Amino acid sequence: MIASADLRRDGRLPMDLEGVSEAFGSELDLLGALQLRWHTRLAGRIERELVEDPMDLERAVIAAWRATADELPGVRAIVDQHREHPLDDEMAAAMTRAEVKERAFLAVMAGRASASDAGAARVGARLEAAARADWHPQPVRLQPERPTLLHRLRAALAA
Secondary structure (H helix, E strand, C coil), X not given: CHHHXXXXXXXXXXXXXXXXXXXXXCHHHHXXXXXXXXXXXXXXXXXXXHHHCCCXXXXXXXXXHHHHHHHCHHHHHHHHHHHHCCCCHHHHHHHHHHHHHHHHHHHHHCCCCCCCCCCHHHHHHXXXXXXXXXXXXXXXXXXXXXXXXXXXXXXXXXX
C-alpha cells in the first residue's frame, strides 16, 4: 500500500488496492495508520540525526523531516492532501489534532519549546516550513532497481 502511494504520489487514499478496504474500515482509519507511519518514521529519523550531530537540534529536525519525506513521499502527499482537503468534519478535526501534535513535537525535538508550551505548534510550523522550503520530492522511479547480490542471495535462500 505504501509502495503504491509512493509510486502514485497523487494524495489519494489507496482504498482501491486489494485488501485495503478489508484491513481498514474507513478512510479515516487508513489515514490514521498512514499518519502514524509518518510520525513513527519521523521520530526515528530525528533520533538518528541527533546521534550524528547532537549540538544542532534545529538542523537535525529539518534534515530528519526532509529525509522522512524522501522515504515516504506518497504518505506525505496523502497527509498533506487530507490536511488541506479533509473528506468530512471528523477527518478535519483528526488532521488538525495530528498537525498540532506533530508541530509541537518538532519544536520540542529542536529544543525550541517544551511539551507544555502553548506556542510549541507555531514554532514547529516554522520548522516544518523551513524543511519544506528546500525540499523537492525525488522523481518517481518507473523501473525497479537492479537487484543487488544481497537481494539475489536472500531470494535464493528463501526459495
